[in-house]
Amino acid sequence: MTTARELGFVTCTACAKVWPGGTPRCECCGHRLQSRHPNNLQVVWAFWLTGLLCYIPANMYPMLVTSTLVGTDSSTIIGGAVAIAQHGDLAIAAIVLIASVVIPVAKFIAIAHLALSVKRGSRQSEHGRQHLYEVVEFIGRWSMIDVFVVAILSALVQLSVVASIHPGPAALTFALSVVFTMLAARSFDTRLIWDSIGPESSET
Amino acid sequence: MAHDVRDTGVDPSVLIGCPGCDAVYVARSPSEGEKAVCSRCSTVLITNRKGAGVRILALSVAILVLVVAATFHPFLSINAAGLGNRVSLLDVAFSFGSGFLVLVSLATVMLIVLVPLMRVVLLIYVIAPIEFGLRPARHSRGAFRLAQELKPWAMTEIFSIGCAVALVKVAGIARLEFGPAFWMFAALSVIVVISDRYLCSWSIWRALEAGQ
Numbered sequence: 001m002t003t004a005r006e007l008g009f010v011t012c013t014a015c016a017k018v019w020p021g022g023t024p025r026c027e028c029c030g031h032r033l034q035s036r037h038p039n040n041l042q043v044v045w046a047f048w049l050t051g052l053l054c055y056i057p058a059n060m061y062p063m064l065v066t067s068t069l070v071g072t073d074s075s076t077i078i079g080g081a082v083a084i085a086q087h088g089d090l091a092i093a094a095i096v097l098i099a100s101v102v103i104p105v106a107k108f109i110a111i112a113h114l115a116l117s118v119k120r121g122s123r124q125s126e127h128g129r130q131h132l133y134e135v136v137e138f139i140g141r142w143s144m145i146d147v148f149v150v151a152i153l154s155a156l157v158q159l160s161v162v163a164s165i166h167p168g169p170a171a172l173t174f175a176l177s178v179v180f181t182m183l184a185a186r187s188f189d190t191r192l193i194w195d196s197i198g199p200e201s202s203e204t
Numbered sequence: 205m206a207h208d209v210r211d212t213g214v215d216p217s218v219l220i221g222c223p224g225c226d227a228v229y230v231a232r233s234p235s236e237g238e239k240a241v242c243s244r245c246s247t248v249l250i251t252n253r254k255g256a257g258v259r260i261l262a263l264s265v266a267i268l269v270l271v272v273a274a275t276f277h278p279f280l281s282i283n284a285a286g287l288g289n290r291v292s293l294l295d296v297a298f299s300f301g302s303g304f305l306v307l308v309s310l311a312t313v314m315l316i317v318l319v320p321l322m323r324v325v326l327l328i329y330v331i332a333p334i335e336f337g338l339r340p341a342r343h344s345r346g347a348f349r350l351a352q353e354l355k356p357w358a359m360t361e362i363f364s365i366g367c368a369v370a371l372v373k374v375a376g377i378a379r380l381e382f383g384p385a386f387w388m389f390a391a392l393s394v395i396v397v398i399s400d401r402y403l404c405s406w407s408i409w410r411a412l413e414a415g416q
Contacts, residue, residue: 001244003226007214011221011228014349015409016249018219018228028413029349068377084373092372095365130224130245137356144315144359148366151312153373155299156280156380159287163377167300172308179311182356194225194245 003194010035013189040189044115047187051180052108054173062168064150069161074168077101077146099145100174107143107181110136111188118192129193136185143178147171220406222247233407251404257335263399264324264331270392271321271360277385280367284378293317293385320358320396326351330408333415340415348412352405361393 004011008021014031023033037043062074075083077100085093110132113122117129124132150171157165220231224247233252234240240250253259274293281290291299297317300309330348333341341347367389371380 001227004219004221004228005226007228009216009219009221009228011223011226013223014352016220016223016406017409018216018221020216028409029345031349080373087376089372089375092369095369126225127245130247141356141359142362142365144362145366145369147308148312148316148359148363149370149373151299151309152280152296152367152370155291155296156282156289156370157374157378158289159282159284159378162285162287167305167308169305171300172305175308175311186356190224190245191226194227 005035005195036191036195037189040187040192041115041118043187044111044184047180047184048108048111048115051177051184054177054180055104055108058170058174058177061170061173063146063170063174064153065166065168066157066163067166068163076170077174096146096149099143103139103143104177104181107136107140107185111181111184114188114193118196121196126193126196130190133185133188133190133193140178140182140185143181144175147175147178220249222249231406250406251402252407253402253404256402256404256407257331260399260402261328261331261335263395263402264328266395267320267324267392267399268328270388270395271317271324274385274388274392275317277388278383279385279389280370281381281383282374282378283381290383292383293389315357315359316363319354320360320392323351323354323358326354327403330412334408334411340412344412348405348408355400358396360389360396364389364393 004018009018010021010023010033011018012026012029012031012033015026015029017026017028019026019033021035025031026033059077061076063077064080065072065074067073078097081093081096081100084096114129114133114136116122117124122129150167153165154167157163218230219228221228222242222245224242225245227242227244229240229242229249231250232240234250236252236254238252239248241248276292276294278290279293279296282288293316297313298309300306300312326347329341330344330351333339333344367386374380
């Protein structure tokens with residue numbers, strides 16, 4: 001196995017074309033070429049931290065404000081899921097909990113683990129970590145479910161005094177948190193995972 | 205696929221680099237129906253499916269029509285205690301009416317309507333000339349790169365799951381009915397997934413390069 005870096009080349013991560021090292025931009029697709037970005041992990045951590053900071057208010061403030069004849073009720077993400085569960089729809093409550101709590105929290109842990117493993121090494125194999133990264137990238141977008149649910153409900157449920165639903169401030173911070181964790185995952189350069197093993201041990 | 209690079213006298217223009225782990229190979233298109241996979245990190249590098257270009261074009265046109273139609277047709281309707289309301293996708297997207305929550309409504313419009321729309325328009329613009337044997341259209345490269353960058357931000361299929369959840373959430377207080385746009389959206393989600401499976405970015409880049 002040979003890597004572009006060992007040959008003094010640089011690979012374009014957008015179109016997979018290989019150029020002599022030092023070429024500033026890919027002549028095929030115009031993407032900026034960088035064998036390894038020197039501050040890659042700092043960028044990842046910056047997005048990660050911003051995402052985490054947005055996720056805290058997202059769980060404390062109400063996501064949905066429901067006004068009915070009997071009064072006004074505002075529910076947080078977890079509160080909303082509990083209400084659905086008490087209603088008997090355990091499957092839907094599980095979808096909401098998985099999309100809005102399990103996936104985001106698991107993503108924070110996974111991205112932190114990947115970023116730390118580049119510096120400190122990890123007992124998990126390179127293959128395992130590459131796979132973890134792919135899962136994180138694939139699944140991250142699905143957290144948007146709850147934001148879309150709030151959008152649908154607040155447009156639809158406008159029945160004068162009988163029932164109306166409005167979004168709470170958590171809708172914004174939660175959406176931002178999803179966007180920032182997606183950016184954190186996308187800015188992570190997976191080549192760093194493989195660099196840590198060096199060319200000798202990668203020979204198969 | 206896994207030719208050792210050191211045998212070739214190392215001319216970078218014949219190489220393909222793995223975006224996942226930086227391994228390099230001599231680029232060779234796999235036989236039809238096969239995939240070229242990085243032997244180090246298993247990232248799919250090249251796929252070769254019969255008639256991929258034509259299929260992507262056809263599916264993109266279908267997506268274009270469906271997104272536009274789904275945006276304006278009634279999406280869901282609700283009935284409770286003699287009161288009713290029906291909304292289109294556009295109403296849904298603009299539902300976060302007040303104050304800073306406008307940002308969320310902007311993001312929703314982007315993610316479920318504008319980004320998927322832009323993406324298929326860009327793909328048609330790039331792939332159509334290649335498929336019909338013409339010179340690539342102007343700025344094809346920038347257009348294709350933008351289309352690829354937009355991919356994770358097109359969230360049609362996620363929105364359709366959101367609808368299912370919303371349905372259950374209001375089941376207690378009102379009766380919900382699906383409008384035509386809902387079914388268009390359901391179809392859309394499936395077509396988007398199929399279309400993306402056919403898209404081989406390496407093949408398109410090489411075609412754009414050859415056409416210059």
